[in-house]
Amino acid sequence: MTKVGIVHDPRYQAHETGAMHPESPERLRAIERMLQAEGLLPKLVEIAPRAARAEDILLVHDKEHYDEVARSSEQAGVYLDGDTFAGPRSFEAAMLAAGGLLEATDRVLEGEVERSFAMVRPPGHHAEREYAMGFCLFNNVGIAAEHLVRRRHLKRVAVVDFDVHHGNATQHMFYDRPDVFYISTHRYPFYPGTGSADEKGTGAGAGYTL
Template sequence: MATGIIYSDRYMDHITGFYHPESPARMSAVMDNLRNSTVWTSVQKIDPSSAETEIIQLVHPESHVSRVKDICLSGISPLDGGDTTVCADSYSVALLAAGGIVAGVDGIFSEEILNAFCVIRPPGHHAELTQSTGFCLFNNAAIAARYAQHQYGVEKVFILDWDVHHGNGTQHLFEDDATVFYLSLHQFPFYPGTGDSSEKGHADGLGTTCNFPLSAGSGDESYLDIFENSIPEIVASFSPDLILISAGFDAHARDPLANMYVSTDAFRSMTEVVVRLADEVCHGRILSILEGGYDLAALAESSEAHVRALLAARD
């Protein structure tokens, strides 16, 4: 089965303003590089449609969805009083990002593809139940988990978040839910402030949240040690039916927003571990969702390395 690349040029219509790091240029950097690489002829290209608002409401209440829509349509303004800027098209682009998620989950569970990388924006993992923040409007990974459960009767979903920032939104949405495991590696202390190792979930979800806070300056050795020596056992004991990756590439050594030293090759190695685990526990099903990554060349290179490892899963 194939590896899907899910992308629309309309993802560039979410205009965040001059000098904003979460820029439309991130899309062209990733896609131009993929199109010019040897992986391009091997991947299945998927052009998504917008998700219905009911899909967003699997995670966010209708009142929040309406509020985001109204603020976007009013013109450029920050959604959170900070740096989550939007334009009139941002709401429809966010629906299309969720549509990319839907296309990926549908493709995997209809067995048209084995795995996929969603080259989408705006990103999602900082989006809380009723708050859009950290460049994120709606929580794409959370929508993927809930859509897979709702549409395909999937019982357990594992979300592995290697974006350099902690995915506060995703953790909070599932921290009392035993059916969705949230695991994050991130720079700590750092934005958004959450993600201490003591945060392990609560109520029914106690034990299905796992944080690996890493000090600034960590690099390949720290990341690969966790991937090789800790994550396999955690994934195997949870035994998910689907693995989602919140794939931010801002832990890259060249990223301007963070202070980690992960190499392009390490992102490939990390993906290889996830591919192997998915093969062992969930028939290879991986939906990878782009989060951050702000050095355009590093983002493009790392995305290609990531896709190469996803492609190798077919063998």
């Protein structure tokens, strides 16, 4: 039987965004209830997340952005952009989210599981190199993809982004590179307004964005 790993941890729910915010802890609770109801959770291999290190985040983000998110833990709550909220424990959750993806990908590479599902938050595909955006603090998938190329020496990585919204930041991070193929199934021109059909990559990355 195929061994599928799952990353989940109650600390992801510590990223509190407010009762009316669409990206809330309830998102993960709903997924977990579904997995339990279908009898799937006991069949999955538990993968404990590790906290990402600063050098993991800096694979794709600049230090000023990392420091800004880190400082949010010293405040009762702050909006990093118009709709991206960070509370006192959001930085902790964001480091665990990035580290959870790193752990999930490494377990697959090491043959412990055949595939893995990282049930993490905050999300990441709108977080640009220099700033948070669209509910996203750090670009978890971008960090994992860069980790696979730079540290694990994979020659090709594919990122397939299933979302009604375009993953602007993930696309931007790899737009001129042939080693990461970015595919997004979004509705254009929904938020954030990027991802038109003619955005196909540039330079060496031409044809590696879809």
